[in-house]
Amino acid sequence: MQQSDGLADVPSPIDFRNPTDAEQWAATAMAKRPWREAFFRAFVAELECLRPAGGVILELGSGPGFLARRILESLPEVDYTALDFSSAMHALARQHLGSLATRARFVVADFTSSGWTVGLSKYHAVGTLQAVHELRHKRHAVGFYQAVRRLLLPGGVLLVCDHVCGEGGMTNASLYMSTHEHQDALRNAGLPSVREVHREGSLAMYRAQAGRS
Secondary structure (H helix, E strand, O other), X not given: OOOOOOOOOOOOOOOOOOHHHHXXXXXXXXXXXXXXXXXXXXXXXXXXXXXXXXXXXXXXXXXXXXXXXXXXXXXXXXXXXXXXXXXXXXXXXXXXXXXXXXXEEEEEOOOOOOOOOOOOOOEEEEEEEOOHHHHOOHHHHHHHHHHHHXXXXXXXXXEEEEEEEOOOOEOOOOOOEOHHHHHHHHHHOOOOEEEEEEEEOOEEEEEEEOOOX
16 A cells, blocks of 8 residues: 555564465464454354345455354355455465365455455455454555445445554554544544444454445
8 A cells, every 4th residue: 555654564574475474373373362262253243133144245364264264154144255365374264164165255365455356346244353454554544444345335344353552452553553543444434333342352343334325
């Protein structure tokens, strides 16, 4: 994404396109933050409330398929697309999902690049877990959410969970948003109906809904 001021993006310490780095991240992610399971349940609960239940879903930054597995197991009728910029992560996801992988569509695209939405459909819900900070600077968040909003069907829902900056959370205020900054970014992107769904550890999850017209 184009920089709009003099602040530099924050480099990533991990190359998720590298199979070794991807495997190492996947091997430790759940042990480092076991409360991720509570967020998996929260995602499923929100998607179960949609009509049709689950509907057509896009996951952004889908990684090794941890969230995808919970959703596909819980919502047998869901039409599911997993988007990640890393083919190595998609390979891990296919392994993790096993036979469930036949119910998912895997798309390689980088949501930090212009034109990343080309070829995508319209969705009842878009979800993302622990991936928004991979924009590598919080100033990109509004533009990212604007792009996501255009992918939502009328009344569609964005479910976003990421680290928060502040007490009990992360310390890098360039990379991570406070809970107020996160909700403001969603509203400023044209998603006025925003509420916090769950907060635990350094993570918080928000539900934002698109207008129906």
